Amino acid sequence: MDIGKRYTPNEIETKWYKFWIDNELFKAKGEGNGKFSMVIPPPNITGKIHMGHALNISLQDIVTRFNRMQGKDTLWLPGEDHAGIATQHVVEKFLMKSEGKRKEDYGREEFIDRVWKWANEYRDHIKKQIMAIGASVDWSRERFTLDDGLNKAVRKVFVELYNEGLIYKGKYIVNWCPSCGTVLSDEEVEHKDEKGAFYHIKYPIKGEDNYIIIATTRPETMLGDTAIAVHPSDERYKDYVGKVAILPLVGREIPIIADKYVDPSFGTGALKVTPAHDPNDYLMGQRHNLETVQIMDEFAKINENGGKYAGLDRKEARKAVVEDLEKEGYLVKIEEMTHSVGHCYRCNTVVEPFLLDQWFVKMKPLAEKAIDAVEKADIKFYPGRWKKVYLNWMNEIRDWCISRQLWWGHRIPVWYCDDCGHINVSEEDIHTCQKCGSTNIRQDEDVLDTWFSSALWPFSTLGWPENTDDLKKYYPTDLLVTGFDIIFFWVARMIVMGEKFMEDKPFSDVYIHQLVRDKYGRKMSKSLGNGIDPLEIIEKFGADPMRFTLAILAAQGRDIKLDPQAFESYSKFANKIWNATRFVLLNMDDFEKIDLTPEMLELEDKWMLSKLNKTINTVTDALKKYEFNIAARALYDFFWNEYCDWYIEAVKNRLKSENKKIAQNVLVRVLDSSLRLLHPFMPFLTEELWQNLPRITEEKYLITAKWPEYMEEHSFIKEEEEFEKIKAFIRGIRNVKAEINIPQITKVEVAYKTLRDDSWIKNNQSLIKELAFVTKLEIVDSKPAKAATSYVDDTIEAYVKLGDLIDIEAEKERLNKKKEKLEKEFMKYDKKINNANFMAKAPEDVIEEVKEKHAFVKSQIEKLEKLLEELN
Known part of the structure; x- marks a missing residue:
């Protein structure tokens, strides 16, 4: 039998993925010993899969294949996210560049049709990338966050929450992106340190020849100031509280108030209050009944409330306001500083706090069960430290702004009656007012936050709100694998919605995977040019080496520092597996399966089977705990160091003898089990090789073959210890040769003195001589002249005779x-x-x-x- 000299990953991967799909081997069939289910974190249709995605998908596939081989009814459900803001932004840019038109030029319906066409094309791109990594997802159950089933689920959830008073509409300060033209959640705002300045401005006191100095980083917003605030215990300003200040440049009279929010040690200790343009000022305005003056529009330009500055964008307005403050004697000084500024996570525009009517979900009442589920360990985080992060955020949770000023997404199922003013909320489209019957109704223009539909993903993808068979069988799911950056975006909200609408947790375990950084520990980014494209790695080395590399580096709680050379190292491991299998197959002439009994086995056979037993335990236990690196390292060490470097070398002479059947059977059985253990990590390579092995079971495919189990009859502790001593003895000889530049194949003489038992040497002299290139092995009373000590334990001292070798x-x-x-x-x-x-x-x-x-x-x-x- 010969599989060929070269390992060609691209040919193997294409062949086997098609075979698995054609034979429906990824499909959950409702049969098995228990169940395992998991939903894929749906990738955004806007992007290309990066190395973080490759890690996420690889780890999920390892767990999926492991559970499938354990005989469980296994469902890994795939799908994609419509990514509201990102997709609309990308398509608008594309249409402007290709056709020179804005979305308004098409109208809502035609624009949405254009986005659907783009979305379907890019969904296919994403799907092909996921396939290239080898993901064994059940494509027959693929979902999309905008498909009809999910739309039905989204509307049902919205209507039920609204009817319970948990969804409401109201004015609130939101994070507004003037470029994307929509609201962002707190988590969608990326804060970056930027150079700025503190502008120290005099605010005159009405009726006095006196003033209060305010320090602000945003002088243009003073046009909307409606108060000055100081801390109640601040002695410097206690006499000012209750007085009135005159707003420079505007002339508006504004009260001086006392509020505990003010930090007396920050700036001058006196704060300008702009309720329409700062979230904390807004809350202060609510407490003190302050007027709200909005001075910017949705494009971040000064509106009519800004007087002479109307029409200027915020940068121009800042320059003009500062010039006028200086001209009129209000500017005291400008102090340079660095501060954190919020940016849109999509287009990098500076975010503007903006007062808008928006739809919100009351989160406090919904959060209670979601907190309880994690506190009671119904849901466990791996690594455990993320539990505290989750609970801290949940205990301080704020209402969730769920409306977005977009066209692409789940349109809010609310219709306003222009005749009677009634707000109609319905799961189905309506054409007449539910209250007065008028047809003069219009649907809310906004869509729901993308994360609203994603929050329902673990149960909506299984057919909810219908009580489907899939929902009964596979909910709650067993595991979620995701990144730390969406614990609040997604993980927390899925737990909230699962507990609310399914009255059960959405998953049992949450594995937070590592961040993939470059080899220097820097975050991968376009600006640094240090990103690594997983598809390029697959093209060069194959998917299996890439997957194994990522797994062996995935230590819980530590980011991955990824040196591209690592892929080459584990590509060599894949070649090693190929070449070792080829060697075994070339030595399988007249192979005959026999039942092995301990009496038949040589020392090295017993050692090999015993080491395999331990490896099975280590890998199985590690995968159950999501310790991917431990499982991968154990497999690497076992296969390369134990199976290839020691066992294969130890039995080479036996394979040439007439009595070769036992060595053949051990070789095949250990290789068969090794390929099973390696399959979740390197699925393509292992399936290809396993299909070429002599059959020792009736199983057809490795992907559905039985996971190896620990066998008590293969536990040879005494023999394992003895062989380990022989290994150490041989390794000592090899080390001496290496350290003093003697080629390993150079034959040497070895002497040893024995203190007690030397039977383990005498019984294995031929093996030692063969593997260490030793011509003579003799007992001596003392260390010979011109010799180097190669081995010492409590019974033996061994020496390599150097003589004239050096x-x-x-x-x-x-x-x-x-x-x-x-x-x-x-x-x-x-x-x-x-x-x-x-x-x-x-x-x-x-x-x-x-x-x-x-x-x-x-x-x-x-x-x-x-x-x-x-x-x-």
């Missing part, structure tokens, strides 16, 4: 130079570790890296010192 003096000189170089390197790390300033300020991962290098170099120096002592 020039000892020249070797000592070489080793001393190497030692000097290492000592310089050691001092570099030692200085850092003993530098209190470095240890206090350096990032945790940098300190950890320095400590690891410090310990490694120290151990290398100690080895050299020991070897030099031997040579002396």
Whole structure:
């Protein structure tokens, strides 16, 4: 049997993905030993999948394939998100560039048709990218956040919440993007540090030759000031409270009020209050019954309330206001500073606090059960520290602004009657007023926040509000894998909606995956040019090496520092698996499956089966705990170091003998189990290889084959310990050769003195000689001259006879130079570790890296010192 010399991932991946789809092997069929269900975090249709998506999808697929192989009825449900703001923004830009038209030029219906056409095309792009990664999602159940079923669910939820008084419409300060022309939630605002200034301005006191100085970063908003606020306990201003100030440039009389919100230590301790343009000022205005003066429009231009500044955009207005303040003697000074400024997460425009009529969900009453579910551990976070982050946010939760000034999205199911003023809220489209019967009604222009439909994803995708079979079987789901940045956007809201409408949690576990950074720990971004395209990696190395790389780096609680060279390293691992399988297949002439009994097995066979047993336990336990890196590392070490480097080498001579059947059977059984364990991580490669193995079970496909189980009869503790001693003995000989530049294939003589039991050496002399290239293995009373110690334990000391193999003096000189170089390197790390300033300020991962290098170099120096002592 021969699978060919070359591992060609692209051919294998295309073939097997099509095969799995054609044979419906991803499809949940309602049969199995228990169930596992999970919904995919629906990717936005606007984008290309990046390395964070690749990690997210790979980890989900690992868990899905693991559960499927455990015999569970497994559903991983796919879908895409319509991404309201992002999609409309991208399509508007595209149409302006290609046709020179704004959305208003088309009208709402035609524009929406254009977006649907664009959306369907990009949904296909996203789908192909997910397929390229190898995701075993059930495509027969694919959903879209704007499909008819989800639209029905969205409307039902809106109407029920409205009827319960949990959805309301009211004026509120919102985050407004003047460029996208819509509201943003707090989580959609990205804060960036920018250079700015404090403008110190005199506000004259009415009837007095006196003034209060205000420091503000936004002097243009003073046109809408309706009060000055100071802290009640601030002695500096206590006599001013109750008096009236004159607003510079405008002349409006404004009261001086006392409010505990004011921080006396910030700025001058006196605060200008602009209720229409600051969320905290708005709340203060509500407390003190202040007038609200809005001085900007939706394009961030000064409106008619801004007097002579009307028509200027906010930047122009700031310049003009500052010039006039200086001209009229109100400007005291300008103080440069750096402050945090909110930007739109989509178009990067500076966000404007804006007073608008919006639709809101009252979150406090809905949050109680969602808090309880996590506090009682009905829902568990991995890593556990995210539980605290979630609870902190939920306990301080604010009402959720759910309306967006867009055309693309779920249109709000509210109709206003222009005759009687009645607000009609309905799950179905209506054409007459429910109160007066008038046909003079119009639907609310706004759409719902994208996250509103996404919040229903775990149950709406399963057919809710209908009581479908899928809903009964697969809700609640078992796991959600997502990034930390959408805990508040999405995770919390799904828990809220699940508890409200299903009266049950939406999932049991939430795994928060790592952030993928570049090799220096920097966030990947277009501006830095340090992003890595997963599709390019797949094209170059294959999906399996990419997936394995991401998994082995995915330690819980630590961001991934991704060096592109890592993909090459684990591409070599994939090649190793291919070549090892090829070797096994080429040695399967006349293979005959036999039942193995302990009496048949050699020491190395028992050791190999015992190590496999432990690996099965380690990998199974790690995957159940979502410790992907531990599972991947255990598989890498087992397959490469134990199976390939030791067991295959140990049985090569046996495969040439007449009595080869036992070695063949152990080789095939261990390889079969290894491919099963590796399958969730490297599905394409393992399916291809497994299909070529001699059949030892009746199973047809690896994807649905049984997950390996621990076998008590393959637990050979004593034999495992003995073989480990032989490995250490051989490794000692190899290390001596490596350290003093003797090629590994050079034959050497080895002597050893025994203190007690040396049976493990005597019984395995041929194996030691073969694997360590030893010609003679003899017992001595003392260490021979010109020999290097290669192994020491409480029963044996072994020595490699150097004789004339090396020039000892020249070797000592070489080793001393190497030692000097290492000592310089050691001092570099030692200085850092003993530098209190470095240890206090350096990032945790940098300190950890320095400590690891410090310990490694120290151990290398100690080895050299020991070897030099031997040579002396």
